Amino acid sequence: MTLHTGTPHAGTPRAGAPHAKTLHTGRHFLQIPGPTNVPDQVLRALAAPTIDHRGAEFAQLTLRLLAELKPVFGTTGPVVIYPSSGTGAWEAALVNTLSPGDRVLCFETGHFATLWQRMADELGLDVDLVPGDWRHGADPETLAHKLAADTEHLIKAVCVVHNETSTGVTSRIPEIREAIDASGHPALLLVDTISSLGSIDYRHDEWGVDVTVAGSQKGLMLPPGLSFNAVSEKALAASRRAHSRTSFWDWQPMLEANRNGFFPYTPATNLLYGLDEALRMLNAEGLPAVFARHARHARATRAAVRGWGLEVLCADEREHSGSLTAVLMPQGHDADKVREIVLDRFDMSLGAGLGKLAGRVFRIGHLGHLSDLTLAGTLAGVQMGLELAGVPVDQGGLAAALDVLRAE
Numbered sequence: 001m002t003l004h005t006g007t008p009h010a011g012t013p014r015a016g017a018p019h020a021k022t023l024h025t026g027r028h029f030l031q032i033p034g035p036t037n038v039p040d041q042v043l044r045a046l047a048a049p050t051i052d053h054r055g056a057e058f059a060q061l062t063l064r065l066l067a068e069l070k071p072v073f074g075t076t077g078p079v080v081i082y083p084s085s086g087t088g089a090w091e092a093a094l095v096n097t098l099s100p101g102d103r104v105l106c107f108e109t110g111h112f113a114t115l116w117q118r119m120a121d122e123l124g125l126d127v128d129l130v131p132g133d134w135r136h137g138a139d140p141e142t143l144a145h146k147l148a149a150d151t152e153h154l155i156k157a158v159c160v161v162h163n164e165t166s167t168g169v170t171s172r173i174p175e176i177r178e179a180i181d182a183s184g185h186p187a188l189l190l191v192d193t194i195s196s197l198g199s200i201d202y203r204h205d206e207w208g209v210d211v212t213v214a215g216s217q218k219g220l221m222l223p224p225g226l227s228f229n230a231v232s233e234k235a236l237a238a239s240r241r242a243h244s245r246t247s248f249w250d251w252q253p254m255l256e257a258n259r260n261g262f263f264p265y266t267p268a269t270n271l272l273y274g275l276d277e278a279l280r281m282l283n284a285e286g287l288p289a290v291f292a293r294h295a296r297h298a299r300a301t302r303a304a305v306r307g308w309g310l311e312v313l314c315a316d317e318r319e320h321s322g323s324l325t326a327v328l329m330p331q332g333h334d335a336d337k338v339r340e341i342v343l344d345r346f347d348m349s350l351g352a353g354l355g356k357l358a359g360r361v362f363r364i365g366h367l368g369h370l371s372d373l374t375l376a377g378t379l380a381g382v383q384m385g386l387e388l389a390g391v392p393v394d395q396g397g398l399a400a401a402l403d404v405l406r407a408e
């Protein structure tokens with residue numbers, strides 16, 4: 001156990017944890033792909049006094065937020081805000097648009113797609129799962145074949161995770177849309193953007209998405225606790241016919257109350273203050289610049305991984321994620337050992353391998369509130385962690401990343 005002097009990062013749980021005695025100076029590096037680092041401006045906004053959620057001042061805040069969220073989703077339609085983790089918005093998307101027994105087509109892109117598919121099954125939907133190898137995104141050709149074969153239009157919705165956070169693979173939603181359009185099939189398109197919204201280019205209206213699912217704690221730079229549904233006209237029409245049982249997630253009372261700036265139940269007031277500030281920051285930088293920054297940090301990260309002589313999990317050049325990179329370990333080396341060393345020695349959290357990737361990959365989050373030097377420090381910590389864990393790596397990895405950051 002390494003003993004460092006100084007104050008641990010506020011909020012880093014230490015008591016009872018294996019690292020109970022480790023004290024670190026400076027800031028903790030939270031380089032997991034969500035929750036992400038919350039900017040100081042957002043933390044300060046969160047600390048403002050809670051106000052009456054039925055008062056005029058609150059209504060103004062809500063109406064501003066609902067308007068300013070739209071361009072982030074690339075929509076002119078309604079966006080619903082829930083006081084929940086992203087999982088709640090998954091459920092909301094399904095129960096508002098579908099009825100028990102409806103067939104949904106899901107793509108097994110990784111751990112999160114698997115969880116969403118399982119939820120659909122538990123809600124009584126008839127899930128048709130397209131298996132995947134967890135190294136590729138949803139395949140538009142397979143979708144085209146599935147829809148062409150469904151001459152009776154039994155498939156009511158296609159569910160795709162835009163950025164699969166367990167693998168670092170980003171599905172090509174415009175091509176998914178093209179496949180649906182080319183088939184003339186009426187299925188709804190439901191897309192999970194929990195780890196891509198506000199970090200990877202996304203266009204709800206232009207790409208003809210019917211429900212976009214999002215969360216607060218990844219690209220939006222907030223703590224966990226808010227989730228979102230952006231809703232198309234077609235999804236709204238489907239919601240009037242659907243008869244899944246739901247109350248809390250029902251869009252109708254939400255949309256009605258939102259019209260005047262209110263909610264059907266108490267919203268997460270202080271997280272909404274944070275959202276206001278986070279949207280201000282995203283707008284000040286400009287969404288195209290935000291996407292370009294993430295893509296560039298992702299390129300630098302891949303340069304490091306390849307420089308170390310390791311493999312990036314994503315197997316298709318068109319599908320590399322801008323928000324995180326999953327790194328495959330060489331045979332006989334445990335990714336969790338590397339993560340443990342990096343946390344203990346350098347006070348940095350890296351993402352674990354999830355589901356069947358446990359121990360085989362670690363994930364570097366490079367989304368949200370991030371600078372070139374934060375990324376450089378992150379990659380330096382990973383390189384040292386790999387060396388300390390006895391993983392044979394080339395020291396040129398970090399230098400290759402710095403070359404990208406300097407040159408681009």
Ligand SMILES: *Cc1c(COP(=O)(O)O)cnc(C)c1O
Pocket residue numbers: 034085086087088112161163164165192193194195215224
């Ligand atoms: C984080 C994440 C989720 C789960 O969100 P919670 O806020 O943990 O409920 C779902 N899908 C994706 C793609 C995610 O990254």
